[in-house]
Amino acid sequence: MDFTLTKEQLLIQKMARDYAEQYIQPLVERIESENAVPKEVIEGLAELDLFGMPMPEAYGGAGAGYDTYVVALEQIARISCGPAMIISAHTLGLGAINNFGTEEQKQRYMPKCCRGEHIASFAFTEPGTGSDPKQITTTAVRDGNHFVINGTKRFISNGTYPGPVVLFARDQENGKITAFIVEKFCEGYSVSKPWEKVGWHGGDLVDIYLKNVRIPAENVLGERGYGYPILQYGIAFGKIGMNAIALGTLLAAYEEAVTYAKEKTHRGEPIAKFQTIQLRIADIAMKYEASRWVAYRLGCLANQTKDYADFAREAAMAKVIVAENAFSATRIALDIHGSYGLMTDYKISRLYRDAVMGPQIEGVIDMQKIIVAGSILFK
Ligand SMILES: Cc1cc2nc3c(=O)[nH]c(=O)nc-3n(C[C@H](O)[C@H](O)[C@H](O)COP(=O)(O)OP(=O)(O)OC[C@H]3O[C@@H](n4cnc5c(N)ncnc54)[C@H](O)[C@@H]3O)c2cc1C
Incomplete structure (x- = not known):
């Protein structure tokens, strides 16, 4: 047992701290009042590899592990929680693709996300449930080589950024929850105006609406019915x-x-x-x-x-x-x-x-x- 950070972790910690102090701190008031994170901050965080820090290098990540990710993200949140919330929700969605995706899905979605060009989401919560997956009402109906998805997802982080959203719906054939990778802003995808949160200003939070969203069957994440x-x-x-x-x-x-x-x-x-x-x-x-x-x-x-x-x-x-x-x-x-x-x-x-x-x-x-x-x- 050794409770010390490695040299590499100390370096990444310092980089994140310096970046946050130098480039995010002057923008904090703007982030607070506009409830949005300026594009240049997203780009700066991407340069620090923060959008792919724990992801494997094979898919464009930094391969630095989740421990290093925590050490770095802490320093960003120390200055402003909005940018940190964007990275956190992104890493959650991207991590699901990394863990459960096919090789083809990983190759397709991960590199752009790790570079911060696309920002991932993870959508479970609905107006009727936030703690109980048995109450999911978003539906997925098989139609040939596609699924047609309908429903509303509430409080979805990063819903307005282009990129993949790992989304849970009830498969109407077997009644089971299935996970899908949906590309945000595909046909039938729309979002609410941003929620005005008490805290974490700048962190993107919207409801997402899915109206007859057609996604190819190969976008099922993991096995059908095993979401x-x-x-x-x-x-x-x-x-x-x-x-x-x-x-x-x-x-x-x-x-x-x-x-x-x-x-x-x-x-x-x-x-x-x-x-x-x-x-x-x-x-x-x-x-x-x-x-x-x-x-x-x-x-x-x-x-x-x-x-x-x-x-x-x-x-x-x-x-x-x-x-x-x-x-x-x-x-x-x-x-x-x-x-x-x-x-x-x-x-x-x-x-x-x-x-x-x-x-x-x-x-x-x-x-x-x-x-x-x-x-x-x-x-
Ligand atoms: C900033 C922010 C970002 C978010 N990002 C996302 C996101 O990216 N994706 C996403 O899917 N969701 C997201 N959410 C939603 C969030 O995860 C849920 O709102 C949260 O899990 C709680 O669900 P709820 O609000 O429906 O609470 P509820 O489940 O309605 O709970 C309300 C109260 O009832 C109690 N309760 C509920 N069920 C039980 C039970 N079975 N037994 C005992 N007590 C119970 C709870 O303890 C709680 O006190 C986000 C929310 C916020 C605020």
Whole structure:
């Protein structure tokens, strides 16, 4: 056991940190107010290989593993969660193609995605369900060498970027969930206006509408009728990026708390002299330290995993720990700021809005605890 980052990881961490500070930081206000990530940021992140970091080199990826991906994405999210959300959702969709796709599908979709020219999505949630795949109502009807897909997918990240979306629909012949690779903006594909989220501004989020979308049968991902394992994989692997984003927010909140505690004075002395503030700083530091090793470890496990059910349990535990720590640490950092923390011109208020996102997405906290308890009590 060796809890140190490799030389390569330290280098990639520094590259991501430097890029985020130099090129994303000056655009943060614009990202927040326009709820969009400028094209030049997408291009810059692509140059850093962030769109293919854990993907195999054979398909245009960097082959750097999911652990390195977490280390890099944390640094992007430390500055702005919007660009990090785009990469996280993209890596989830692309990872599903890498894991379950045929050679032909991988050759067709992965290189452009790894270069950031196309951005992938993963579409499960519907207006009627976010936690229960049994309630999926989007339909797929076989028609010769094609499938015809109809339905609505809610809250789909990266839905407005061209590229593949791994989409789950109920096969009308066998009643089972099947995964399909759909090319966004094909005939019959349209999107809603963007959702105005509380946090993670700039991260692209829309509903997608599928009206008689015809896709060739060779675009079934994995086996027909066996979409559920792909969905399970996705829900688990999506938590790797989600954790990295929460961790970046936690780190930023930690830094803000320390800076404020040293700068804000009472009777001519910094508030850092109060033990109440010291205890809070220690709490935040401990939450960061514990969370980062849990998040990095999940990345390491993802590099080796063959058993997705086992990984799903690990991912569920990690998500609860990191998302809840990020939220409570950011809340503590806000407390340190007193009323100033409630003012939108103080960065901590944005971090608080960002931290509130983690517990709800990639599976709500309750469902993660149900997964963990089920694996202990009813295995
Ligand atoms: C920024 C963002 C990005 C997203 N990106 C994507 C994406 O790219 N692709 C995608 O498919 N989805 C995406 N989503 C959707 C998200 O993953 C779901 O919204 C989330 O999983 C929760 O589903 P829900 O909102 O329908 O909650 P519900 O499932 O309706 O849950 C609501 C409440 O009911 C409780 N509950 C539900 N079922 C049970 C149960 N069986 N037992 C006990 N309690 C239960 C939950 O604990 C929760 O408190 C995104 C959402 C956001 C906010």
